[in-house]
Amino acid sequence: MELEAESQTLDGTHSEPDPHHLPDFNESSLKVPRRPILYLPPLLSKLPPGFSHPLPELLGAYRPLATETHLPNIDPASLQLHKALHRFHPLSDEYAETPYENAFNWDELVLPEESEREWYVVVFHSKRKEGSDGGPLYEADKQAHEEAVRNGGLIMYWYGVPHPETGLNLATCIWQSRAHAIAATSQPHHVRAMRLAAASYERYELRRYRLRKVRGERALRVEPYDRGDVGW
Secondary structure: OOOOOOOEOOOOOEOOOOOOOOOOOOHHHHHOOOOOOOOOOOEEEEOOOOOOOOOOOOOHHHOOEEEEEEOOOOOHHHHHHHHHHHHOOEOOOOHHHOOHHHHEOHHHOOOOOOOOEEEEEEEEEEEEOOOOOHHHHHHHHHHHHHHHHHHOOEEEEEEOOOOOOOOEEEEEEEEOEHHHHHHHOOOHHHHHHHHHHHHHEEEEEEEEEEEEEOOOOOOOEEEEOOOOOOEO
């Protein structure tokens, strides 16, 4: 699959890519893109059967992707967050070295004032080993992701691309609860992905946060995780 789709003219030459076409993201297109990647959409977990919400009007550049697997369940506040996360995107190409609370457009993600909840956030800071083969890790990570959605709790996963100069990267996921995230770590595909990651990365660091929605406010708060349960 190509990163961008081109249309072919009658004389056999290729025109500029269609700006309204959503590119395909896979291991090869992210590693060796045909053109610079101008945006990275969030990968949202598909809602449980029977659940839906009116989608926000989205700018073409940030239309999200969706998993193949459906979540088994979702609570009302998390459903509202899921809708808001359709607009999630980084504010610059320097997201890997920017404080997490400043790296993304959190102030644009608003929920109804009456909502009140916390979610558990995990952030992966990484730098790949030079010459490491990303194919097996990409496939294992994809399987671990679908496994996590199937078992419940994972709302969104977003992954960046290595910085062209530093090689640093960032990925992040938002869970309905810390308990869901902990349960996912014992699943077989997750265990395999972590083993491959240990062999593929020069640097691999996890950081954890609370994503809070306070009643009476519309904006979300991003706070470092300290201790205790988060979400339910």
